[in-house]
Amino acid sequence: MDVKVSIINIGNELLLGQTVNTNLSWLGTELAFLGLPATKAVTIQDDPEAIRTALSQEWQQSDVVIMTGGLGPTKDDITKAVIADFFGKEMEFRPEIWEKVQAMFAFRGMATPEINKSQAMVPGGFEAFANARGTAPGLCFKDNGKLFFALPGVPVEMKYLFGEYISDILKKAFSRKPIILKTIHTWNTSESALAEKLSELRIPDEIKLAWLPQTGRVDLRIYGSNEWQINELHDNIQALASEYVWGYDGDTPASVLQHLLLEKELTLAAAESCTGGLVGKLLTDVPGASNYFAGSLVSYSNPLKQSMLGVKGETLEKSGAVSIETALEMAEGIRKEAKVDIGISVTGIAGPEGGSSEKPVGTVCFGIASGKGTYSGKTVFTGDRNGIRTKAAEYLILSTIEYIRREL
Amino acid sequence: MDVKVSIINIGNELLLGQTVNTNLSWLGTELAFLGLPATKAVTIQDDPEAIRTALSQEWQQSDVVIMTGGLGPTKDDITKAVIADFFGKEMEFRPEIWEKVQAMFAFRGMATPEINKSQAMVPGGFEAFANARGTAPGLCFKDNGKLFFALPGVPVEMKYLFGEYISDILKKAFSRKPIILKTIHTWNTSESALAEKLSELRIPDEIKLAWLPQTGRVDLRIYGSNEWQINELHDNIQALASEYVWGYDGDTPASVLQHLLLEKELTLAAAESCTGGLVGKLLTDVPGASNYFAGSLVSYSNPLKQSMLGVKGETLEKSGAVSIETALEMAEGIRKEAKVDIGISVTGIAGPEGGSSEKPVGTVCFGIASGKGTYSGKTVFTGDRNGIRTKAAEYLILSTIEYIRREL
Numbered sequence: 017m018d019v020k021v022s023i024i025n026i027g028n029e030l031l032l033g034q035t036v037n038t039n040l041s042w043l044g045t046e047l048a049f050l051g052l053p054a055t056k057a058v059t060i061q062d063d064p065e066a067i068r069t070a071l072s073q074e075w076q077q078s079d080v081v082i083m084t085g086g087l088g089p090t091k092d093d094i095t096k097a098v099i100a101d102f103f104g105k106e107m108e109f110r111p112e113i114w115e116k117v118q119a120m121f122a123f124r125g126m127a128t129p130e131i132n133k134s135q136a137m138v139p140g141g142f143e144a145f146a147n148a149r150g151t152a153p154g155l156c157f158k159d160n161g162k163l164f165f166a167l168p169g170v171p172v173e174m175k176y177l178f179g180e181y182i183s184d185i186l187k188k189a190f191s192r193k194p195i196i197l198k199t200i201h202t203w204n205t206s207e208s209a210l211a212e213k214l215s216e217l218r219i220p221d222e223i224k225l226a227w228l229p230q231t232g233r234v235d236l237r238i239y240g241s242n243e244w245q246i247n248e249l250h251d252n253i254q255a256l257a258s259e260y261v262w263g264y265d266g267d268t269p270a271s272v273l274q275h276l277l278l279e280k281e282l283t284l285a286a287a288e289s290c291t292g293g294l295v296g297k298l299l300t301d302v303p304g305a306s307n308y309f310a311g312s313l314v315s316y317s318n319p320l321k322q323s324m325l326g327v328k329g330e331t332l333e334k335s336g337a338v339s340i341e342t343a344l345e346m347a348e349g350i351r352k353e354a355k356v357d358i359g360i361s362v363t364g365i366a367g368p369e370g371g372s373s374e375k376p377v378g379t380v381c382f383g384i385a386s387g388k389g390t391y392s393g394k395t396v397f398t399g400d401r402n403g404i405r406t407k408a409a410e411y412l413i414l415s416t417i418e419y420i421r422r423e424l
Numbered sequence: 425m426d427v428k429v430s431i432i433n434i435g436n437e438l439l440l441g442q443t444v445n446t447n448l449s450w451l452g453t454e455l456a457f458l459g460l461p462a463t464k465a466v467t468i469q470d471d472p473e474a475i476r477t478a479l480s481q482e483w484q485q486s487d488v489v490i491m492t493g494g495l496g497p498t499k500d501d502i503t504k505a506v507i508a509d510f511f512g513k514e515m516e517f518r519p520e521i522w523e524k525v526q527a528m529f530a531f532r533g534m535a536t537p538e539i540n541k542s543q544a545m546v547p548g549g550f551e552a553f554a555n556a557r558g559t560a561p562g563l564c565f566k567d568n569g570k571l572f573f574a575l576p577g578v579p580v581e582m583k584y585l586f587g588e589y590i591s592d593i594l595k596k597a598f599s600r601k602p603i604i605l606k607t608i609h610t611w612n613t614s615e616s617a618l619a620e621k622l623s624e625l626r627i628p629d630e631i632k633l634a635w636l637p638q639t640g641r642v643d644l645r646i647y648g649s650n651e652w653q654i655n656e657l658h659d660n661i662q663a664l665a666s667e668y669v670w671g672y673d674g675d676t677p678a679s680v681l682q683h684l685l686l687e688k689e690l691t692l693a694a695a696e697s698c699t700g701g702l703v704g705k706l707l708t709d710v711p712g713a714s715n716y717f718a719g720s721l722v723s724y725s726n727p728l729k730q731s732m733l734g735v736k737g738e739t740l741e742k743s744g745a746v747s748i749e750t751a752l753e754m755a756e757g758i759r760k761e762a763k764v765d766i767g768i769s770v771t772g773i774a775g776p777e778g779g780s781s782e783k784p785v786g787t788v789c790f791g792i793a794s795g796k797g798t799y800s801g802k803t804v805f806t807g808d809r810n811g812i813r814t815k816a817a818e819y820l821i822l823s824t825i826e827y828i829r830r831e832l
Contacts, residue, residue, distance in 0.1 A: 031462040032603075033452030034634060034645065037445055040467065044441030054439040056474065057467040059448070066464070073481065197442070206529075208537040208559075215539075226436055226470075228443070229578050237437065285728075292713070293696070293704025296722040300700025303776055303809060311728040314704040314720035316713070320693075320762055324721070324732065354728055368711055396532070399557065401711060403580055 019190050021047055022074035023057040026085035027169055030059050039084050039174055046178060051192025051241060062086050067098045079162055085169030087152040099166060100139035103157060107137045113153050116146045149176040163189060193241035198250050201267060202260040203233040203414050210234055213257050220245050232407035262414055269413040270298045276420055277308040285354035286312035287325055287346040289363035294409040310354040325349030338363050340381050340392045347383030359385045362412045366401045380408045384419050391419050427598050429455055430482035431465040434493035434503060435577055438467045447492050447582055454586060459600025470494050475506045487570055493577030495560040507574060508547035511565060515545045521561050524554045557584040571597060601649045606658050609675060610668040611641040611822050618642055621665050628653050640815035670822055677821040678706045684828055685716040693762035694720035695733055695754040697771035702817040718762040733757030746771050748789050748800045755791030767793040770820045774812045788816040792827050799827050
């Protein structure tokens with residue numbers, strides 16, 4: 017029988033969009049590792065009626081309810097009173113919690129404000145866990161095999177209490193196989209074309225395959241608890257879609273390229289125009305990039321393309337800055353200037369201005385130059401300025417991976 | 425009477441913690457601007473039973489329900505069938521949507537896979553909105569003054585459909601006083617130092633002041649619906665903290681710099697090392713950057729600093745690549761090479777490797793060179809590789825703003 021786990025996050029800032037709910041993604045990851053994936057998450061306002069309604073609905077539907085937020089020294093009274101009332105308990109004073117709170121303030125060389133006394137009030141029959149990262153204790157209530165937890169919303173306090181207490185309680189209450197996740201990264205195909213390729217695939221009932229569209233590419237994520245089945249599905253996808261696969265799990269385009277270049281002992285430099293430095297930024301996101309990456313020339317203006325890369329004025333005039341011809345001269349130019357094995361380049365129109373009927377916004381040209389020859393490409397990306405730039409930079413890096421695998 | 429707005433986000437990856445729910449924070453912000461703040465948000469699994477339960481609960485409790493996710497062309501997308509069934513509708517084929525989907529594939533020079541035909545199936549009585557950023561249309565159903573929307577989960581598609589259609593429908597259906605948000609961007613101060621500066625501030629009960637720490641700087645956000653009170657608080661903060669303020673609302677360091685340079689008709693180029701291209705990327709995030717920005721040389725290796733920037737071998741040997749001396753020669757070098765008014769530079773140790781006791785990880789040196797002289801600085805940032813790089817790039821841009829305001 018599946019264990020149903022609901023998370024309730026209390027916080028107006030989450031609903032007003034001022035804070036991204038990273039507590040949910042953190043808890044989601046931890047619960048998956050315990051084999052108890054969250055089945056539902058609810059974000060509500062810091063308001064007694066909203067808390068009562070959500071608590072009532074989730075407690076009825078789920079085996080485990082984890083609530084975060086609304087436990088600070090000023091809010092405390094509301095959330096805890098609603099919880100006590102919902103479970104039919106009276107509040108009681110816990111001297112051992114009060115001592116911990118006082119000790120925490122003493123450690124900081126401060127007197128404990130009276131307002132913090134409310135932190136030691138706990139609904140009867142609840143366990144209270146001392147919070148070594150703050151003053152609000154974690155709360156736990158067990159009823160008929162069901163479990164309720166209330167944790168502070170401050171991430172560092174929530175994480176501490178979950179790791180120190182909640183995780184073990186869940187492990188003991190439900191012994192589950194951890195969830196295994198495997199990701200296959202693809203590119204150069206649409207979600208639907210890939211789906212057609214994989215339409216013959218048999219997916220066991222206990223295994224899930226999720227399609228995660230990224231900007232300009234698709235990730236396939238396999239998960240479940242049966243490792244053998246997961247590996248088999250992984251191999252089958254790999255066999256059917258190998259031409260589109262560029263990496264696995266935590267790989268990024270830049271990390272795969274770096275691995276390949278270090279293995280082959282090759283050096284690389286880039287010449288960028290429309291991406292404005294993003295190619296270099298992505299490549300150097302990976303520690304150790306300096307072992308192969310000499311640098312990048314962001315030649316945003318035409319004079320710079322000529323003076324620092326040696327692109328011919330004639331080429332710029334005849335074919336334009338956004339052309340395969342210019343891209344190739346940029347790639348060859350940076351290869352020579354930086355004295356590296358491979359020069360790569362990208363030039364395009366990121367928009368919103370600058371497009372024409374012949375070269376619409378999104379038109380991007382690429383060049384790769386190595387000792388063994390050159391490669392070039394032209395494509396049109398859709399999206400806004402940011403999307404076009406991201407797709408262009410990743411496309412260049414992924415094309416380079418493919419070129420090296422094929423040619424070098 | 426308050427309008428109750430529920431958001432339902434469908435996606436196993438959100439519950440498994442693999443994706444942070446940025447759709448919620450984006451929608452939350454937009455809804456607040458419309459004066460219709462989200463009252464509840466629910467994240468559920470991509471599973472018919474879960475979708476039906478959430479839809480039933482939220483439709484009963486709320487006036488507006490916005491559902492995202494589960495609308496892609498692949499097999500696991502069962503959302504539309506559940507929606508049609510819940511509202512008691514039959515699915516019908518909409519040729520105009522099918523034409524748009526085919527046109528989108530044709531634009532990319534691809535044949536439309538048959539599987540995409542399902543995208544043109546829409547529950548009867550629903551409005552369907554063409555999606556210019558993808559293939560899944562947005563859906564809308566009106567019933568007794570209540571509104572239901574279903575949008576794809578891909579952020580760029582969701583944002584497009586909300587901005588193009590949903591926002592106007594909501595504005596017309598409920599005319600609300602919008603929540604006014606004003607943001608003041610500060611830097612070069614800690615949160616606590618700023619708090620001390622502002623300790624005398626009187627904040628009216630109906631207005632909220634939120635402290636939003638960014639990577640290496642602090643944003644102050646004022647919000648409420650009384651414009652007069654908001655403006656007064658805004659002016660008071662401005663008066664108390666003016667020395668730390670660099671921008672307002674949607675400003676970025678790069679947009680403020682661009683505005684300043686265009687106003688003064690100055691051109692600029694950059695030489696970057698540890699930031700790997702991030703400075704150029706940030707500057708060119710702003711459309712129109714080509715009107716002042718010539719380019720950036722990412723000289724990740726020392727030979728490139730010498731050959732393309734003219735940094736002296738002696739300087740690199742004596743002072744090291746990460747030094748004020750090298751930073752200044754980089755700034756002067758790129759100013760000369762790119763023939764611009766202002767050259768700016770950054771060189772540092774982003775880590776995790778490469779630190780020493782004399783120059784720990786996080787050490788960053790900056791240079792600015794103009795016709796009126798030079799400016800340089802050295803600082804040590806804390807954080808991981810990504811944090812150090814972000815802080816270094818923004819620090820250089822913000823220092824350049826200050827330099828231009830002071831000197832040029």
